Amino acid sequence: MSESWNKRTQAVHGGIRRSQYNEVSEAIYLTQGFVYENAEQAEARFLECGPDEFIYARYGNPTVSMFEQRIAALEGAEDAFATASGMAAVNGALTSMLKAGDHIVSAKALFGSCLYIVENILTRFGVDVTFVDGTNLDEWKEAIRPDTKAVFFESMSNPTLEVIDISAVADLAHAVGAQVIVDNVFSTPVFSRAIEQGADVVIYSATKHIDGQGRALGGVIIGTKDFIRGTVEPYLKHTGGALSPFNAWIMLKGLETMALRVNAQAETAQMVAESLEGHGALERTLYPGLKSHAQSALVQTQLGGKGGTVLSLDIKGGKEAAFAFLNALTIPVISNNLGDAKSIATHPATTTHQRLSDEQKDELGITPGLIRLSIGLEDAADLLADIKRALDVSQR
Numbered sequence: 022m023s024e025s026w027n028k029r030t031q032a033v034h035g036g037i038r039r040s041q042y043n044e045v046s047e048a049i050y051l052t053q054g055f056v057y058e059n060a061e062q063a064e065a066r067f068l069e070c071g072p073d074e075f076i077y078a079r080y081g082n083p084t085v086s087m088f089e090q091r092i093a094a095l096e097g098a099e100d101a102f103a104t105a106s107g108m109a110a111v112n113g114a115l116t117s118m119l120k121a122g123d124h125i126v127s128a129k130a131l132f133g134s135c136l137y138i139v140e141n142i143l144t145r146f147g148v149d150v151t152f153v154d155g156t157n158l159d160e161w162k163e164a165i166r167p168d169t170k171a172v173f174f175e176s177m178s179n180p181t182l183e184v185i186d187i188s189a190v191a192d193l194a195h196a197v198g199a200q201v202i203v204d205n206v207f208s209t210p211v212f213s214r215a216i217e218q219g220a221d222v223v224i225y226s227a228t229k230h231i232d233g234q235g236r237a238l239g240g241v242i243i244g245t246k247d248f249i250r251g252t253v254e255p256y257l258k259h260t261g262g263a264l265s266p267f268n269a270w271i272m273l274k275g276l277e278t279m280a281l282r283v284n285a286q287a288e289t290a291q292m293v294a295e296s297l298e299g300h301g302a303l304e305r306t307l308y309p310g311l312k313s314h315a316q317s318a319l320v321q322t323q324l325g326g327k328g329g330t331v332l333s334l335d336i337k338g339g340k341e342a343a344f345a346f347l348n349a350l351t352i353p354v355i356s357n358n359l360g361d362a363k364s365i366a367t368h369p370a371t372t373t374h375q376r377l378s379d380e381q382k383d384e385l386g387i388t389p390g391l392i393r394l395s396i397g398l399e400d401a402a403d404l405l406a407d408i409k410r411a412l413d414v415s416q417r
């Protein structure tokens with residue numbers, strides 16, 4: 022394995038660990054435990070477990086390790102810890118490093134479950150949280166204190182697709198010694214270089230683009246060896262958020278094709294967004310790849326101009342029109358995953374973000390007419406025609 026490999030090579034060969042049979046495709050070690058040669062070896066392993074040694078699948082497993090090493094290599098990071106879901110990763114990263122009395126600053130535009138952890142769980146254990154508008158650097162500057170332990174944000178927010186300046190926020194956080202924890206799902210491992218841009222910890226829900234085919238839940242926390250083995254691992258190995266070896270294998274195979282899928286999906290998303298912008302049925306077309314996007318310049322520097330695989334459409338006529346649009350679609354399915362091979366349409370106000378108060382929805386721009394559209398791998402012309410037809414239906 023070579024550290025000088027580019028992302029595409031790492032995604033196919035990174036972290037590989039072959040058995041005595043020298044298999045081509047990664048083996049699934051579907052085992053909960055490992056046999057010791059003798060009692061002395063068991064004792065030694067519990068005292069110190071080496072990188073190619075295993076004790077129990079809640080602590081680590083060879084297939085899971087392959088996935089951890091592959092995604093760490095891809096991100097240019099030292100290490101990673103795989104988890105049962107994206108939320109286990111968010112919870113594991115935050116809870117393992119924080120204690121009562123600590124202060125964190127968080128963007129307020131967060132996925133519903135991320136908001137629940139920050140707003141309801143961390144505060145219950147005495148963590149002090151300040152929320153800011155993540156796109157406003159003055160608010161970050163004001164909120165970050167000399168004793169701030171960490172900052173947390175989604176680099177591209179769900180579902181309004183605001184883009185947050187990782188290096189600018191990291192500069193402010195690092196000036197007081199705070200850790201920068203980034204939920205990077207929407208930016209994807211294909212377009213993001215978050216570690217290079219100043220993130221200390223990067224989190225993915227592998228359920229999204231890494232699997233990319235809607236099969237399994239998974240998540241991963243990526244960071245320094247010190248943080249992953251010293252802080253995250255002790256927490257997760259005792260609290261049980263481990264990724265199953267079978268799901269790790271799905272994620273490993275997903276990584277091999279991820280760049281091809283995500284690039285194709287983003288290309289279609291860009292085409293669809295450009296074609297729909299200004300459409301008579303739409304109040305707004307939100308897509309980070311559009312020149313009209315509020316952080317368009319940042320999308321160039323932070324993401325190489327790539328807007329990702331998700332766009333959001335604010336349909337004229339509120340909830341009724343949005344539901345008529347959803348029910349008229351014949352290609353995108355109504356569901357709530359994203360990054361999938363199948364295009365997926367979601368009405369955040371009544372599903373993923375239902376729990377928020379009307380006031381919070383208003384503040385975050387989650388209007389009754391807003392549809393989140395995750396672009397899949399279908400033919401781009403078919404998809405655009407279907408969306409346009411459903412938009413016409415929505416206005417009848």
Ligand SMILES: *Cc1c(COP(=O)(O)O)cnc(C)c1O
Nearest residue numbers: 106107108132179206226228239
């Ligand atoms: C989906 C998602 C998660 C949670 O991931 P799961 O795998 O569903 O637990 C966290 N953050 C963001 C931004 C997401 O889109």
